[in-house]
Amino acid sequence: MTTFISTKFLGVLDYITSIVIAASPWLFHYDLSLSAAILFIPVFLGCMQLLMTIFSNYEFGMIKVFPMPAHLFLDGFVGFMLLISPFLYGFAHAVFLPQVILGLILLSMSIFTKDSVLEED
Incomplete structure (x- = not known):
């Protein structure tokens, strides 16, 4: 699979x-x-995503302890959870499009990003 998103981006x-x-x-x-899930799920997942970003071992990580492959796996997991949460928790009738779009963005980021900071083109 072609990975075209750099770790800097x-x-x-x-x-x-x-x-x-x-x-x-x-x-x-x-x-x-x-x-309560309408508020809790995106706020919790967004905050966890921000913490993971701060602790990841790449150019924009501030405290470099979390390995990049694990970061990408969790990006995909959080994206998937965000994507299915309106349907899983029964609030798709009220709001689903922003969470589906943001979930797809995170899932795509995890799939199309290079595994390593050192990986060459």
Whole structure:
């Protein structure tokens, strides 16, 4: 499989997507009165994504302890969870498009990013 996203570009995307995911209930005006999951899931996953980004071993990681392959695996897992959460927790009738799009973005980032900071083209 062709990996065309560099770890430098991934670093920028990681910070942007994690903040957007955590703020998505307010950015996209979710109806928070329907379920606690509508608020909890994106805020929790966005904050965990931000922590993982800070602790990852790549150019934009601040505390380089988390290996890049594990980072990419968790990007994919968080993306998948975000993608299915509206359907799994029963709030797809209220809000699903922002979470599906953000989940697909994270999943794509995990699939198409180089495994290593040292990997050459």
